[in-house]
Each structure stands twice: as C-alpha cells, then as structure tokens.
Amino acid sequence: MIDVKGLDKVFGGVHAIEGLEFSVDQGQVYSVIGPNGAGKTTLFNLITGFYTPTRGEITLNGESVVGMDPNRLAERGMCRTFQQMQICMNMTALENVMLGRHLKIRSGLLSSMFRLPALYREERACRERSKELMEFVGCGNYINTDASAMSYGALKRLEIARALAADPKILLLDEPAAGLNATETAELEELIRKVADEGVTVMLVEHDMKLVMGISDRLLVINYGRKLAEGTPEEIRNNPDVIAAYLGG
Amino acid sequence: MFSEFLQYLFTGITIGATYALVALGFTIIYNASHVINFAQGEFLMIGGMGTVAFMGLGIPMFFAIVLAVLLACLVGIALQRLAIAPAKNADVVTLIIITIGASIFIRGIAQVVWGKDYHVVPSFSGDEPIRLGGAVLNTQSMWVLSIGTVLVVALILFFTRTLIGRAILGTSMNKLAAQLVGVKTQMVLMLAFGLSALLGSVAGVTVAPITFTAYDIGILLALKGFVAAALGGLGSGLGAVVGGILLGVVEAMTAGYISSEYKDAVAFSMILLVLFFMPRGLFGARTVERV
Amino acid sequence: MFERFLNWRMNYVVVLAVIVFAIPLVMENPFYYDMATQIAIIAATVVGLNLLVGYAGQISLGHAGFYGIGAYFSAIATTTYGWPPLLAMIVAAAVVGLVAYIVGRPILKLKGHYLSMATLAVGFIIAIIINNEGQMTGGPDGMPVAPFSLFGWELSSFGLYSFFGMAVPGHVAWYLVMAVILLIAVILAQNIIDSPLGRALRSIHGSEIAARTVGVDTARYKSLVFVISAIYASVMGSIFAHFSGFITPAIASFDYSIVLITMVVLGGMASPMGVILGAVALKLLPQFLAGFQEYETAVFGFILMATMIFMPKGFYPTAVNFVRGKLRKSGGEA
Numbered sequence: 001m002i003d004v005k006g007l008d009k010v011f012g013g014v015h016a017i018e019g020l021e022f023s024v025d026q027g028q029v030y031s032v033i034g035p036n037g038a039g040k041t042t043l044f045n046l047i048t049g050f051y052t053p054t055r056g057e058i059t060l061n062g063e064s065v066v067g068m069d070p071n072r073l074a075e076r077g078m079c080r081t082f083q084q085m086q087i088c089m090n091m092t093a094l095e096n097v098m099l100g101r102h103l104k105i106r107s108g109l110l111s112s113m114f115r116l117p118a119l120y121r122e123e124r125a126c127r128e129r130s131k132e133l134m135e136f137v138g139c140g141n142y143i144n145t146d147a148s149a150m151s152y153g154a155l156k157r158l159e160i161a162r163a164l165a166a167d168p169k170i171l172l173l174d175e176p177a178a179g180l181n182a183t184e185t186a187e188l189e190e191l192i193r194k195v196a197d198e199g200v201t202v203m204l205v206e207h208d209m210k211l212v213m214g215i216s217d218r219l220l221v222i223n224y225g226r227k228l229a230e231g232t233p234e235e236i237r238n239n240p241d242v243i244a245a246y247l248g249g
Numbered sequence: 250m251f252s253e254f255l256q257y258l259f260t261g262i263t264i265g266a267t268y269a270l271v272a273l274g275f276t277i278i279y280n281a282s283h284v285i286n287f288a289q290g291e292f293l294m295i296g297g298m299g300t301v302a303f304m305g306l307g308i309p310m311f312f313a314i315v316l317a318v319l320l321a322c323l324v325g326i327a328l329q330r331l332a333i334a335p336a337k338n339a340d341v342v343t344l345i346i347i348t349i350g351a352s353i354f355i356r357g358i359a360q361v362v363w364g365k366d367y368h369v370v371p372s373f374s375g376d377e378p379i380r381l382g383g384a385v386l387n388t389q390s391m392w393v394l395s396i397g398t399v400l401v402v403a404l405i406l407f408f409t410r411t412l413i414g415r416a417i418l419g420t421s422m423n424k425l426a427a428q429l430v431g432v433k434t435q436m437v438l439m440l441a442f443g444l445s446a447l448l449g450s451v452a453g454v455t456v457a458p459i460t461f462t463a464y465d466i467g468i469l470l471a472l473k474g475f476v477a478a479a480l481g482g483l484g485s486g487l488g489a490v491v492g493g494i495l496l497g498v499v500e501a502m503t504a505g506y507i508s509s510e511y512k513d514a515v516a517f518s519m520i521l522l523v524l525f526f527m528p529r530g531l532f533g534a535r536t537v538e539r540v
Numbered sequence: 541m542f543e544r545f546l547n548w549r550m551n552y553v554v555v556l557a558v559i560v561f562a563i564p565l566v567m568e569n570p571f572y573y574d575m576a577t578q579i580a581i582i583a584a585t586v587v588g589l590n591l592l593v594g595y596a597g598q599i600s601l602g603h604a605g606f607y608g609i610g611a612y613f614s615a616i617a618t619t620t621y622g623w624p625p626l627l628a629m630i631v632a633a634a635v636v637g638l639v640a641y642i643v644g645r646p647i648l649k650l651k652g653h654y655l656s657m658a659t660l661a662v663g664f665i666i667a668i669i670i671n672n673e674g675q676m677t678g679g680p681d682g683m684p685v686a687p688f689s690l691f692g693w694e695l696s697s698f699g700l701y702s703f704f705g706m707a708v709p710g711h712v713a714w715y716l717v718m719a720v721i722l723l724i725a726v727i728l729a730q731n732i733i734d735s736p737l738g739r740a741l742r743s744i745h746g747s748e749i750a751a752r753t754v755g756v757d758t759a760r761y762k763s764l765v766f767v768i769s770a771i772y773a774s775v776m777g778s779i780f781a782h783f784s785g786f787i788t789p790a791i792a793s794f795d796y797s798i799v800l801i802t803m804v805v806l807g808g809m810a811s812p813m814g815v816i817l818g819a820v821a822l823k824l825l826p827q828f829l830a831g832f833q834e835y836e837t838a839v840f841g842f843i844l845m846a847t848m849i850f851m852p853k854g855f856y857p858t859a860v861n862f863v864r865g866k867l868r869k870s871g872g873e874a
Contacts, residue, residue, distance in 0.1 A: 048753065074755030086753070088746025090810070091739070096750075098736075099743050103755040105736045109764070112735030113728050119735060126736070166754050285653050332845055339852040341652055342599055346805050349798055350845030357838025472660070472794070479657040514668040517661035524658050525646045 001026045001170060001201050002047065007056035009042055009225075016042045017225040020056070024170075024203060024218075029196050031204040031216040035245065039225040040205040041083055044174050047203075048080050049073045060170075075103060077169030081159040081176060083205075089148040093139060093158055096147055097130040100165025130165055137161040137191055153184045160191065170201040177208045189215055213237070221245070252383025257505040258498065259381075263390040263459065265497020266397040267293075270452035271474025272481065272489035273404065274445040280421035280484050281441035284333060284344050288352035290471030291359075292449025295321040297462030298359060300454045301368040310371070318450045324355065325446025326439050333442070334435065352467060359464040370457035389458045396455050400448060401490060408486075417441055421484075476520050482533025491531060549734055552813045553726055560719040564712055573711040574697070575823070580718040581780045583819040584725040586803045587812050588772020591729055593801065594810035595738065596765045597745030598648060599656045602663020603800050606636050606770040608670055608792020610777030612677055615685040615787055620676070625688045629778040633771045640770035641763060648762040660794065667792040682788030685781045697783070714783060721779070725772065726812050732768070733812075741765055742810075773800075806847055808854030817856050 009017040107119040299317025407414040481488020503515040613632035617623040647658040699710035743751040807818025
C-alpha cells in the first residue's frame with residue numbers, strides 16, 4: 001500500500017531521515033519505533049505531506065505522493081492523528097468528528113446559504129455516523145461537550161474518531177498512547193485492533209513496547225533517521241542491533 | 250539628469266532612515282512579545298511635539314530633546330505595563346486593536362495638551378544646505394543619517410555585548426528557557442518597549458525639522474514603519490534597516506519620476522509583491538512548520 | 541417550548557427582528573432614523589466580515605477598500621452613466637468578488653501579521669486610487685449619488701410612501717428596507733456558519749493542521765470566505781452610497797477598515813449578535829462623547845483599549861457568560 005524508497009530529509013544540514021526504505025501492505029498494523037529524536041514523527045510528516053522529502057520516493061497504491069498537500073492525500077484515503085493533538089477547540093466534540101467527514105459532503109455554497117433539503121439530509125447522515133464513531137471510540141458521553149472541556153484521554157480518542165470519520169484506507173497514529181494510563185492504553189489497544197479488523201491499514205508510532213509488540217504485524221526500528229531493523233515482533237525482539245540500541249549499546 | 254537622480258536618492262535615504270528606525274522599534278517589540286505595536290508612530294510624535302513644547306517653556310533645545318525622549322520612554326513603558334501586560338493571552342487581532350486604541354488615546358491626549366497646530370522644529374545646525382554633485386543636501390539630512398547610523402551601531406553593541414541586551418535577545422528566542430536561567434521576562438518586555446520608544450522619539454525629533462510635526466503624524470509613520478518591517482521580514486534587525494531604506498528610496502523615486510500622488514500606492518504594491526514571492530519578507534526567518 | 545426556542549440556532553434573529561421593528565414605534569426624529577439606517581448598513585457589513593475574522597480566523601485590515609469599491613462603482617455607474625441601481629449593485633459585487641479572489645488567493649497564504657500587512661496594503665491601494673482618480677470619483681471632495689430606484693420606483697429619504705394605507709416618510713421607509721436587508725444578511729451568514737462549509741471555516745481557525753488532514757482545502761476555503769465577506773462589504777457599500785446620496789473616500793480609508801474590524805472584535809468575534817452590537821456601540825459612542833468636546837478622541841481611544849483589555853472576547857460573549865453564570869447559580873440554589 002505504501003512504498004518508501006531512498007527517503008532523505010535534511011534540516012539545515014542535519015539528516016533527520018536518511019536512506020529509508022520499507023513498505024506497508026494493505027491491512028497490516030505497521031509500527032515505527034526508535035529512541036526519542038530518531039525521526040519517527042518526521043517520517044510521519046513526510047508520508048502525510050506536511051514535509052517535502054529532500055530526496056526519495058513515497059508511493060501510495062502505486063501513485064507517487066511526494067509534494068502532495070495533506071488535503072489531497074486525505075482525498076486518497078490517508079488520515080492521521082498527531083503527537084501534539086490537533087483538535088478544534090472552538091467546536092464541540094461532535095463537530096470535530098463531523099469535520100472528519102468533510103470529503104463525504106457534496107453540498108456547496110448555495111445549498112449552505114439557503115439551507116436546501118439536500119444539505120439537511122446530508123448533515124443528518126453525517127451527524128448519525130459521527131455519533132456512532134464517538135460511541136465506537138468510547139467518547140459517547142461527550143457528544144455535545146465543547147472540545148475545550150474534555151480530558152486529555154478523551155481528546156486522544158476523539159482525534160481517532162475524527163480520523164475514522166473520513167473512512168480512511170490507511171490511518172497513521174502518532175503516539176496515541178502517550179499520556180494515557182494503563183487502563184486507557186488497554187482500551188486503545190482494543191480500539192486499534194477493532195479498526196484493523198475492519199480492514200484499515202494502520203501505521204503507528206509508539207513508545208509503549210507492550211502495546212506495540214502485542215498489536216503489530218510488522219515493525220520498523222529507526223535510529224538517527226536510519227533503518228536499524230525491520231520484521232515481525234518476534235524477529236525484532238531477537239535482533240541483536242535492536243537490543244544493543246535499546247539496552248545502551 | 251544625474252543630479253536629479255541623486256537628489257531623489259538623498260531624499261529617499263533620509264526618509265528611509267526614519268522608516269528604518271520606526272521599523273527597528275517594531276522589530277524590538279515584536280521580538281520580545283510578538284505584538285505589532287501600532288502606537289509606534291506616537292513615539293515619533295511625542296519626540297517631535299515634546300521637543301517643541303519643552304522649548305516653548307524656554308528650555309534649551311538639547312535638554313528639550315532629552316526631556317521629550319524621556320517622556321516617550323515613560324509612555325512606552327506605561328503602554329507595556331498598563332495595556333499589553335494585562336492582556337497577555339489575547340488574540341492577535343485583539344492585541345492589534347489594543348495598540349490602535351492606545352495610539353488613538355495618546356493622539357487624543359496630545360491634541361488636548363499640545364493643540365492641533367503644525368509645528369516646526371529648528372534644524373540642529375543651521376539651514377545652509379550642502380551641494381553635492383549638483384544635488385542639494387540639508388544638513389538635517391546628515392543629522393538623520395548619522396544619528397540613525399549611531400543608533401543602529403549602538404543597538405548592535407547593546408544586543409551583542411551587554412548582559413541586558415542578551416537577556417532581551419534570549420527571551421525573544423525562548424521565553425521559558427530565559428526564565429529558567431533567571432531572566433525576569435516582564436522586566437525585559439518593559440525594557441523592549443522603553444527602548445523602542447527611545448528609538449522612535451529620537452527618530453521623531455531628528456526628522457521633525459524636515460517634515461514638520463503635529464499631534465497626528467504618528468499613524469502614517471507607524472504604517473510606513475510596519476511596511477518597512479514586513480518588507481525586511483518581521484523580527485529581523487537587518488531586514489528593518491534594509492526595508493526602511495528601500496521603502497524610502499522607492500517612495501522618493503516614484504514621487505520624482507512617476508507621480509507623487511501614487512508614491513504610497515507604489516510602496517504598498519511593493520510590499521504585496523514581496524510578500525507574494527517571499528511570505529516572510531526579505532530577511533525573515535524561514536521556519537519549518539512543526540506538527 | 542421555551543426550552544426549544546433557547547436551543548434554536550436562529551433564536552437571536554427573532555430577538556433582533558423584534559428589536560429592529562419595534563424601533564419605529566418609539567422613534568420619530570429623522571436624524572435618529574438616519575443614524576439607525578447607517579448602523580444597519582454597517583452592521584450587515586461586519587456580519588460578513590465576521591465570517592472571515594471571527595469564524596475562519598483570518599485578519600483583514602483592508603475591508604473598507606471593498607466597501608469603497610462597491611460604493612463608488614454604484615455611484616459612478618448610476619450617476620455618471622445612468623445604469624439602473626440594482627444592476628450596478630450586482631455588477632459591483634461581481635467585480636469586488638473577482639478582485640477579492642485575485643488578491644485573496646496569494647495573500648491568504650500569509651499568516652498573522654503578514655496577512656494583516658497585505659490586507660492593509662490592498663485597502664490602502666484602493667483608497668489611494670479612489671482619492672486620485674478625481675475625474676471619475678470627485679477625488680477627496682467626494683461625489684453625489686443618485687437615489688436608489690427599482691423599475692421606476694424611487695427610494696429617497698425625502699420621499700413619502702404609503703404602505704397598506706399607512707403613510708410612511710422616506711427616512712422610515714429606508715430604515716425598514718435596511719432592517720429587512722440586515723435580517724437577510726444575518727440569516728444567510730448564520731446558514732453558512734451552521735453548514736459543513738461553516739464547519740470547515742471554523743476548523744481553519746481551530747486548527748489549520750487538523751483541517752488539512754481531514755481533507756479541507758484550506759486555501760480554497762479561505763479565499764471563498766474572503767470573497768463572501770468582500771461581497772457583503774461591496775453590496776453594503778452600494779446601498780450606503782444610494783442612501784447617503786453623497787460619498788467621500790473616507791469610506792474606503794484605512795481608518796474605516798479599522799472601524800470595521802474593531803466592531804467585530806469589540807462586540808464579540810464569532811457571534812453575529814455580538815458584532816451587530818459592536819457596530820451599534822462604535823457608531824453611537826461618538827454621539828455620546830460629543831459632550832466631552834476636545835477630549836473625545838482620547839476618551840474614545842481609552843474606551844477601545846479598556847474594553848479589549850478587560851473583555852478580550854468582546855462585550856457580548858462576556859455579558860452572555862456573566863448572565864449564564866448568574867442563572868446557573870440561582871438555578872443551583874433553588
């Protein structure tokens with residue numbers, strides 16, 4: 001589904017990502033791990049169009065997506081969440097999720113201004129689907145709450161609901177478990193599994209090893225922007241390079 | 250032909266130097282607090298009008314200037330303490346309106362205290378012009394340029410060599426880190442406003458013999474300074490100086506060769522063009538959007 | 541029933557309608573009507589500007605320029621060239637929409653202070669052109685404008701009309717027409733806000749990054765709302781030209797742009813009722829300050845500053861929150 005070849009990103013002379021190659025197959029849960037500052041978030045930003053690669057090729061279902069804006073990528077079924085959550089605090093929780101369905105809505109300016117029946121129908125369907133998704137991620141109690149009044153953990157799930165509202169084919173989650181307690185993390189693992197079971201490809205950046213090892217089909221380990229290892233959780237666990245990097249080699 | 254060009258160039262550089270000082274004032278405050286201070290022009294007005302008023306009381310010119318500059322610094326510090334500091338978490342638009350409100354307020358007070366008349370400040374060193382390559386150069390223009398140069402050099406030394414200057418610079422780069430190493434950020438902000446007022450008022454009094462002065466000259470000068478600062482790139486000291494001179498020269502050339510009615514239109518078209526192609530001005534920081 | 545009304549998105553429009561139509565019952569003085577009509581025109585302008593500033597979070601310090609183009613286009617087309625006023629108004633709006641689209645597309649890529657600089661520059665350039673093309677616009681002295689007329693029926697402040705048998709003087713007729721236009725302007729704006737389009741606009745304000753990841757073409761939406769708000773300004777400019785019968789370049793000036801944006805922020809961004817109250821307050825304030833004579837400017841600046849310092853969200857939302865807090869408190873005690 002995603003193929004990355006010879007990817008380089010240089011910030012003012014510093015190689016944040018260097019010569020990265022990997023591919024993610026449809027339906028996989030694919031995790032990227034590595035020490036702080038290894039370039040995981042930079043990699044996500046490159047894949048999702050927030051950064052432009054210095055060199056290299058990224059293809060999504062065979063189409064090159066280098067230099068494409070995030071909104072164009074969204075049209076191709078890619079959606080993501082952020083380590084620094086990006087929630088519209090000037091809206092309610094439900095409106096945030098409804099925003100996720102932006103691309104599914106056809107009504108334009110005129111039907112908006114004059115509130116034509118087609119718009120009304122579309123909005124109702126959008127609202128119902130968004131409520132379902134909020135229940136799905138476990139935010140059902142917050143439907144009419146202002147986003148600014150929600151707890152950190154609830155917002156993390158809300159962001160996932162918004163991403164799911166776009167009916168993504170591939171979902172990128174950047175440290176979804178950061179700041180969550182053990183119970184919340186367990187719920188999150190359950191949630192990611194449910195999403196993957198529905199056929200959505202999931203890419204994950206995460207520090208919580210227990211979560212990552214339990215849920216991933218494949219893992220990519222990067223350090224200083226370079227690939228250290230790639231493989232199944234079992235292979236990664238037994239890889240001497242990874243052990244060295246993580247246990248202070 | 251050439252003498253004409255030289256004449257426009259002199260005029261442009263002189264007025265450009267003034268814009269550069271206003272733009273530097275913007276830059277100092279912008280760096281310290283990310284506020285665009287629309288009341289910046291009022292500092293120039295206080296410099297010019299204050300000098301006129303103090304001289305009217307029989308105070309010799311030099312001391313009148315010093316008093317006027319001190320007055321402007323006080324107003325600058327008061328502006329930070331009383332209007333900007335209490336509104337710390339406000340939106341950008343809200344802050345813009347606050348500084349515009351402050352500018353109207355200061356102008357209103359000046360109008361009551363000093364009246365609505367236009368005033369002439371005498372030249373610092375007589376009215377005998379200098380002839381240079383067929384062009385005429387006022388001695389006051391020389392004053393503007395040399396005082397401008399001295400101020401710029403002094404600023405550079407201040408920001409690179411003194412502890413306070415570095416503290417201001419540090420705060421503008423990373424507020425939290427500066428606080429952690431013991432910099433009192435509120436103090437720094439006050440200093441920034443005071444310093445900016447100092448620059449503005451000195452510029453105001455130096456240029457007053459050329460342009461006249463009145464209670465309402467501030468707003469246009471503030472706008473020109475803002476144009477110059479944006480042209481150079483907000484936050485860049487070099488940008489402010491280059492932007493100011495460039496703006497002054499373009500204005501003077503337009504007024505001379507095209508039409509004086511449209512000199513401001515050309516200046517504003519120039520800033521639009523620059524921003525189209527360089528969204529952060531000529532020397533603005535190229536930052537990467539962090540997500 | 542009452543509960544449903546309280547939760548209805550358009551409830552304030554009803555309140556507004558009651559207020560604007562109750563005014564003729566208590567007001568007679570033509571000078572007051574003149575004021576009230578001017579307030580309605582400017583209020584409708586800022587309702588449009590609010591879509592850009594309050595909802596999409598983009599600054600414009602040059603909107604008076606669009607107001608000015610609308611006014612002068614109508615003035616010149618009807619007075620100099622004898623076009624029908626409605627046609628002139630529509631063509632003016634189209635021209636302004638086009639101008640706003642052409643300049644908006646590149647400048648809305650800018651952020652924060654650079655955007656305020658660019659919009660300010662656009663407004664200034666328009667004002668300078670109006671000031672200097674004296675042959676067409678009358679220059680700084682201004683120009684007269686023909687009264688508004690539609691299919692031979694003329695609306696003038698000095699006329700006398702009959703409405704279902706009631707005699708209505710011209711100034712009242714103008715006021716009533718403008719009151720209806722204001723209500724329409726508010727309803728259209730509220731519909732936009734409550735639509736998916738409005739949601740996309742608000743998301744640009746809330747988090748542009750979030751908006752882009754879910755597929756909002758932020759550049760397109762920003763220029764769309766810029767064009768909509770410019771068209772609001774243009775239409776109101778045209779109406780103002782016909783209403784006042786004489787226009788000067790002051791209506792296109794930087795000062796006037798500041799007045800417009802101040803109304804938005806003062807009353808309360810992202811709240812149509814708030815910005816309307818902002819327009820009322822800013823238009824009436826000088827009337828009350830006239831008693832202060834020479835202190836007028838200083839007091840005006842002071843009030844502006846103090847309101848923004850102590851009520852950074854604007855006075856309407858502050859007041860609403862205050863009342864809600866009181867209600868909740870008394871409800872809790874009961």
